[in-house]
Amino acid sequence: DQQVKQNSPSLSVQEGRISILNCDYTNSMFDYFLWYKKYPAEGPTFLISISSIKDKNEDGRFTVFLNKSAKHLSLHIVPSQPGDSAVYFCAASDTQGAQKLVFGQGTRLTINP
Amino acid sequence: DTGVSQDPRHKITKRGQNVTFRCDPISEHNRLYWYRQTLGQGPEFLTYFQNEAQLEKSRLLSDRFSAERPKGSFSTLEIQRTEQGDSAMYLCASRRTGNTEAFFGQGTRLTVV
Numbered sequence: 001d002q003q004v005k006q007n008s009p010s011l012s013v014q015e016g017r018i019s020i021l022n023c024d025y026t027n028s029m030f031d032y033f034l035w036y037k038k039y040p041a042e043g044p045t046f047l048i049s050i051s052s053i054k055d056k057n058e059d060g061r062f063t064v065f066l067n068k069s070a071k072h073l074s075l076h077i078v079p080s081q082p083g084d085s086a087v088y089f090c091a092a093s094d095t096q097g098a099q100k101l102v103f104g105q106g107t108r109l110t111i112n113p
Numbered sequence: 114d115t116g117v118s119q120d121p122r123h124k125i126t127k128r129g130q131n132v133t134f135r136c137d138p139i140s141e142h143n144r145l146y147w148y149r150q151t152l153g154q155g156p157e158f159l160t161y162f163q164n165e166a167q168l169e170k171s172r173l174l175s176d177r178f179s180a181e182r183p184k185g186s187f188s189t190l191e192i193q194r195t196e197q198g199d200s201a202m203y204l205c206a207s208r209r210t211g212n213t214e215a216f217f218g219q220g221t222r223l224t225v226v
Contacts, residue, residue, distance in 0.1 A: 004155075031212075032212040034214060034215075036217075041219075041220075041222070042219050042220070043117070043119075043204055043206075043217035043218050043219045043220045044156065044204070044217045045217070046214040046215070046216065046217075049212075049214055051212055089155050089156070091155075093212075095212065097168075097169060098146075098158075098161040098168060098169040099144070099208075099212075100146060100158040100161055100169070101146075101148075101156070101158065101206075101215060102158070103155030103156050103157070104155050105153065105154055105155050106153075106154075106155050
């Protein structure tokens with residue numbers, strides 16, 4: 001039962017353009033969502049998060065949008081830079097119990113010069 | 114460096130041997146998590162500590178796995194009688210209570226031959 005899904009295994013974007021990564025979830029108890037970036041042989045690095053009481057959160061070049069009715073969130077990166085090339089994971093948690101993170105399968109983003 | 118630290122970074126072991134991994138969380142974080150990541154997948158939750166108490170374990174954590182967090186500081190994850198299917202990246206993360214981001218260590222890559 002995949003509660004968090006990233007349906008695009010890979011995405012290729014030209015440098016300077018916008019990168020949009022998508023994520024869907026099924027568990028309506030999730031109320032906190034995060035995006036992580038991961039380079040090979042390293043642990044995930046936190047990028048940005050959003051609480052379910054908001055529909056948008058912005059931090060520099062990164063913006064996360066949350067559509068609760070559709071159970072969908074997206075990460076926008078603009079402008080995209082070569083250093084953004086990595087695997088991006090969407091994660092979700094709820095406020096009950098362990099607040100463990102449930103991750104999607106990841107999307108490999110490649111920024112082309 | 115005040116981030117999450119994991120040791121060792123890499124471990125190669127023969128099938129049937131026992132292995133132990135260590136995680137040192139960020140000092141003021143009372144919550145500590147272990148995750149496992151296999152190729153092409155997102156990290157999957159294994160177990161969670163609040164201070165020294167192990168409060169939740171995933172069904173992924175078979176009887177061969179045990180984790181401890183004595184005195185609520187560092188944590189260890191032991192795998193007994195390793196199997197080839199245990200080969201994965203083992204990630205440790207820590208966070209404060211509440212809707213806050215989790216910080217991950219660089220992981221321990223286990224290869225069982």
